[in-house]
Amino acid sequence: MIQLQNIFKWVNNGANRIFLLKDINLEIKEGEFVSIMGPSGSGKSTLLNVIGMLDGFDEGTYNFFHESVHKLKEKQRSQLYKQYIGFVFQAYHLIDELTVYENIETPLLYKDVKSSERKAMVADILDRFNIVGKRTCFPHSSAAASSSW
Ligand SMILES: Nc1ncnc2c1ncn2[C@@H]1O[C@H](COP(=O)(O)OP(=O)(O)OP(=O)(O)O)[C@@H](O)[C@H]1O
Ligand SMILES: [Mg+2]
The missing domain is CATH 3.40.50.300 (P-loop containing nucleotide triphosphate hydrolases)
Known part of the structure; x- marks a missing residue:
């Protein structure tokens, strides 16, 4: 392959x-x-x-x-x-200006995943990584950078 x-x-x-x-x-x-x-x-x-x-x-x-x-x-x-292709970069490459929610959503926007499906997928990821409470934080905020992020 x-x-x-x-x-x-x-x-x-x-x-x-x-x-x-x-x-x-x-x-x-x-x-x-x-x-x-x-x-x-x-x-x-x-x-x-x-x-x-x-x-x-x-x-x-x-x-x-x-x-x-x-x-x-x-x-x-x-x-x-x-x-x-899916990629996890050595240097994360999170977008500083976007929230945790928006960072997860961005690749799905590029893939033209439709809105309702996108919401469900982001919700699932937030849930799986136990970061639902951090969805509105920014990557470098102390709340987002604490132990579980
Ligand atoms: N555009 C470039 N011009 C010149 N040298 C480059 C360029 N890109 C990479 N290199 C060099 O090629 C080599 C391979 O780099 P690469 O980043 O792929 O190594 P790596 O195995 O991933 O290293 P690490 O384990 O540190 O991540 C390095 O010596 C790097 O400096
Ligand atoms: Mg390397």
Whole structure:
């Protein structure tokens, strides 16, 4: 379902080419649970950004289901991302100006989930993480940042 073949990603620094990913070959089947391990700076986040379609690459092929990601234009790639990819970022990336409720709701707005369904999904998440009382707080407010958030 996820298949990377001979993936290279680099940056050019003057006459030097610095490889961020070098000849990565990887196959992940549906239902498989995979951890990527390596020292700091080895390229884990770079690889995840490629797999997660947040970032492109310079050489190689990437097949996701029946889509050839390497052939897609950025707009088509982001459509695929919206449909299939979920991401928990190392640095959270919560939106400071939005409340807890709105932060949870935002990706659903981008996915065009209709209002009533959205409300139900956000309510469910707030409930599951036991943060219903914090729905109107902002990420950096002391109330939102306390132990259960
Ligand atoms: N755009 C870029 N230009 C130059 N170097 C870059 C660029 N992006 C990433 N790097 C370098 O590529 C290497 C891989 O970075 P990456 O963040 O993927 O590592 P990581 O394995 O996720 O590390 P950590 O465990 O610290 O999160 C690092 O040395 C980083 O400085
Ligand atoms: Mg990282």
